[in-house]
Amino acid sequence: MSAKQVHDVVIEATNTLEILERVLRVIRHRGFRISHMNSEQMNDCNNIKITVTVSGERGIDLLYKQLDKLFDVSKVSVQHITTI
Amino acid sequence: MKATEFIVNALRKQGVTQVFGYPGGAIMPLYDALYDGGVAHLLARHEQGAIMAALGYARAGARVGVCIATSGPGATNLVTGLAEAMADSIPVVAFTGQVPSALIGVDTFQEVDILGMTLSCTKHSFLVEDQNDLDRIIAEAFTIATSGRPGPVLIDIPKDIQLAVMANETVSELAELPPLDGLVDEQVAAARALLHAAKKPVLYVGGGVGMANAVPELRELAAALDIPMVSTLKGIGSADPEHPYYLGMLGMHGLKAANLAVQESDLLIAVGARFDDRVTGKLDEFAPHAKVIHLDIDACEHNKLRVANVAITTDLKLILPALKMTLDIAPWRLHSLEMKVETAFRYDHPGIAIYAPLLLKQLSASLPEDHLVACDVGQHQMWTAQHMTFTQPENLLSSAGFGTMGFGLPAAVGAALARPDAMPVVVTGDGSIMMNIQELATINRAKLPVKIVLIDNQRLGMVRQWQTLFFDGRLSQTILDDNPDFVALAAACGIPGETVVVKEQVQPAMDRMLASKGAYFLHVQISEQENVWPLVPPGVNNGEMLERYDEC
Numbered sequence: 001m002s003a004k005q006v007h008d009v010v011i012e013a014t015n016t017l018e019i020l021e022r023v024l025r026v027i028r029h030r031g032f033r034i035s036h037m038n039s040e041q042m043n044d045c046n047n048i049k050i051t052v053t054v055s056g057e058r059g060i061d062l063l064y065k066q067l068d069k070l071f072d073v074s075k076v077s078v079q080h081i082t083t084i
Numbered sequence: 085m086k087a088t089e090f091i092v093n094a095l096r097k098q099g100v101t102q103v104f105g106y107p108g109g110a111i112m113p114l115y116d117a118l119y120d121g122g123v124a125h126l127l128a129r130h131e132q133g134a135i136m137a138a139l140g141y142a143r144a145g146a147r148v149g150v151c152i153a154t155s156g157p158g159a160t161n162l163v164t165g166l167a168e169a170m171a172d173s174i175p176v177v178a179f180t181g182q183v184p185s186a187l188i189g190v191d192t193f194q195e196v197d198i199l200g201m202t203l204s205c206t207k208h209s210f211l212v213e214d215q216n217d218l219d220r221i222i223a224e225a226f227t228i229a230t231s232g233r234p235g236p237v238l239i240d241i242p243k244d245i246q247l248a249v250m251a252n253e254t255v256s257e258l259a260e261l262p263p264l265d266g267l268v269d270e271q272v273a274a275a276r277a278l279l280h281a282a283k284k285p286v287l288y289v290g291g292g293v294g295m296a297n298a299v300p301e302l303r304e305l306a307a308a309l310d311i312p313m314v315s316t317l318k319g320i321g322s323a324d325p326e327h328p329y330y331l332g333m334l335g336m337h338g339l340k341a342a343n344l345a346v347q348e349s350d351l352l353i354a355v356g357a358r359f360d361d362r363v364t365g366k367l368d369e370f371a372p373h374a375k376v377i378h379l380d381i382d383a384c385e386h387n388k389l390r391v392a393n394v395a396i397t398t399d400l401k402l403i404l405p406a407l408k409m410t411l412d413i414a415p416w417r418l419h420s421l422e423m424k425v426e427t428a429f430r431y432d433h434p435g436i437a438i439y440a441p442l443l444l445k446q447l448s449a450s451l452p453e454d455h456l457v458a459c460d461v462g463q464h465q466m467w468t469a470q471h472m473t474f475t476q477p478e479n480l481l482s483s484a485g486f487g488t489m490g491f492g493l494p495a496a497v498g499a500a501l502a503r504p505d506a507m508p509v510v511v512t513g514d515g516s517i518m519m520n521i522q523e524l525a526t527i528n529r530a531k532l533p534v535k536i537v538l539i540d541n542q543r544l545g546m547v548r549q550w551q552t553l554f555f556d557g558r559l560s561q562t563i564l565d566d567n568p569d570f571v572a573l574a575a576a577c578g579i580p581g582e583t584v585v586v587k588e589q590v591q592p593a594m595d596r597m598l599a600s601k602g603a604y605f606l607h608v609q610i611s612e613q614e615n616v617w618p619l620v621p622p623g624v625n626n627g628e629m630l631e632r633y634d635e636c
Binding site: 017018021022025029059061062065066068069070071072 | 199200203204207208209211224228382383384386387388
């Protein structure tokens, strides 16, 4: 099995009822596993900040672009943590 | 003003004149508003028929398809169509009724969480919580469906919201789409440098060209470069089929010259295409010598399956003209032409039995200039792609990325309404047509002049072919020798037709079909043993195609 990369991904999005499902579904379907997650409303209550630690064999850029494409998502940032 | 009247007004503001659907309990308020709302509604006989018709309408007419269904089973019957629209990037807005807001989540009659269920097969989706959000939501839905890479959007509306009174009755003016980013000079220069250096370039044309309305730009580029071209299933009709170096469809059932040219190429220019597995065969042996220029409006497609040397995320209408140049590739052109001539299909099929490829070639030659062909999925679909000629991508409606049996008949219904001057033709198989056979009744009800060509081998032919070739001939659940009497079935729905069984019957029957004013059902019986050739078997590269002579 090839090495897995671990990344922290921070997602800022509109705080719709289904935003967590929408984001988590993309992460799972595109081949990443979540080991840690936090979600909190941002100051204005209309937006939410989701922080996830994900690992996967595929390039993180593929996930970044899929998340960035979501209509409700306003910002995605990625930081490499480690290789396992 | 009730919310449902507002919805109909908002649809009209979006330019919608035709919708497709099926009424039911939770969507009754919207149907009440449609009763005299000034938007035409086509009643399908199944919600899947309604959404496939909306997809056919969208693809044939280059506009947004709109479909409507009730909650629960009505909504779930749309799911396959939404997934189809997602796979083939078709702009559609689906409205579903939902149980009243207060009853969501308590397992109400005909309740299903359709938003949750369709997260994976919509570009975006909305559950309307306040009727006063409808103005914004409908505008956003149409913008999302059509902008960038098009796709399906779902709007789920609880019944109480439909019945609620609007605070503001005026639909907002449509906002203009923000302009796309312009070209980046360095990227264009990099692409031009690759193109200039190439000795064996191939233009790999996908469905994105038609979706971007960039067929003229593609053809101008192809004329300037004078370059060998291949097409995906959805790209068919984009390149000029008369272009001397147009080699046809590539991939699993692609033309041999198309696949060989790609395998030999030193540069692939992928235009609105996505390196789908049915195109590439064994991915790591696909076009093994080629550098790649990848042009697509969806950044997610870049470097997903094949790393590009130059990837440009842009409107194809912008980038294609920027790549014009003169290429010094005379030996490659000659080689491509030789391959095209040497590997051209032969139609001298022995015996009296009808040969589907020849029939489809005859059909293609017999159709009036303004026509459209909707396909189902299977052997007939591949034969249509191989043996019919299309001069515009919107003239061939085929379920390409999703492979949805049952697509053809309802897609033709929608296409016929989008393009009333074009002759609508369905090419289908005896497996596929039964998946949405109820739409024969829709064709009769709407008096649509759909010409249906059913190629009947009394088998699920493509699966049977694979069972023969790769599963030791164990024909598991693919024998359909107890099919209904199709001509009688069509007649029961008010559609005249006939059956043909030998070659010499084909042209006269086809002439009768094409001369008929209304719908017509041409039932074509062929041998159950016919296979689609060539075929790239699983797990090998596209240079290793099986051909007819490999059969023995």
